[in-house]
Amino acid sequence: MNDALTIPQDAAGYGHLYGISTGPGDPELITLKAARLLSECPVVAYFCKRSGPGRARTSCEAHITDEHEELPLVYPVTNEIPHGSPEYRQQIEDFFEESAEAVAQHLKAGRSVAVLNEGDAFFYGSFMHIYLRLKDRFESTVVPGVGAMMAGGALLPHPLMMRDDQLRVIPGTMDEKALRASIDPERATVIMKVGTNLPLLRRIVTDLGLQERAWYVEKASMPEERVMPLVEAPDGKAPYFSMVLIPGPGVRV
Incomplete structure (x- = not known):
């Protein structure tokens, strides 16, 4: 693996969880800190639809190499079911549970994970659902970004x-x-x-x-x-x- 992908493990030997804000879509609006941490994390996770890699992954194209292991987190539904319906909420909650555990498997193995998030990760961002499920188990850092x-x-x-x-x-x-x-x-x-x-x-x-x-x-x-x-x-x-x-x-x- 590339020597650049060497973020240290924490005291327990776990990887570090990063919420990487990728900005509103223009690749030039990614912060220097986000680009640096993205280049250093061995695993890159990103939310997407079944039809494509998603805006956050697309914005970071220039910073993701063959040395990275990619972890797409594919939404089970988008607009097929009304957002306020119990069925939609249940599917989305199950999705975030499964996504958090997929990220956790890498962290437990000592691999730091950069979870990409459009705009700012803590401003209506999907990353927060991963963070809330894992924050008490792993060390984490949220990198702010240019909001939409x-x-x-x-x-x-x-x-x-x-x-x-x-x-x-x-x-x-x-x-x-x-x-x-x-x-x-x-x-x-x-x-x-x-x-x-x-x-x-x-x-x-x-x-x-x-x-x-x-x-x-x-x-x-x-x-x-x-x-x-x-x-x-x-x-x-x-x-x-x-x-x-x-x-x-x-x-x-």
């Missing part, structure tokens, strides 16, 4: 927040009552996980008189990125990598 909302905010024609603006981040998967209660005209707002609620969000934002401030961002930092006023956003379901951003009301001159 920061990449999206950088595409706007004015700052997301300034001066005394406050920020609220909410999941777009909530029902209408919860969404209306969560969007405050006096705060900057980032709505993640837009999905099928895109038309609903556009209606709520208009009802609240925020249409002039609201933006729709799709696949920020990726080659296919799109940014437009929310009122011009397409109808129907939004792609997974999409968000609504409402800059704060602070003075912007």
Whole structure:
């Protein structure tokens, strides 16, 4: 094995668990620390669908060599079952249990594992489900990364927040009552996980008189990125990598 893949074992001889944040999609937005640790870990694990390696693995292509052992963690379901259904939740919980144990087998054998995570690992990241299951058994390190909302905010024609603006981040998967209660005209707002609620969000934002401030961002930092006023956003379901951003009301001159 390559001499570069030599992260020391812990006192018990176990490998070290790393949550590697890979940024929002642009390979150049991976941090230097993430790239270094990725090059040193003998095992690279990543979440993906059955149809491909996933965005996190793709972002790290330049840093993964033949010396690495790859561990794909393949989701059993994505959109085939409603996310709120008991069946979906059970399948996903079972998946995270099995994934954590697959990672644990390498750690117990003394091999450190870099688990890749799109955006930031502790910001709606799948890595946290592995971490919570293994944190009391193995030493671990979480490497922060550029979050999707920061990449999206950088595409706007004015700052997301300034001066005394406050920020609220909410999941777009909530029902209408919860969404209306969560969007405050006096705060900057980032709505993640837009999905099928895109038309609903556009209606709520208009009802609240925020249409002039609201933006729709799709696949920020990726080659296919799109940014437009929310009122011009397409109808129907939004792609997974999409968000609504409402800059704060602070003075912007």
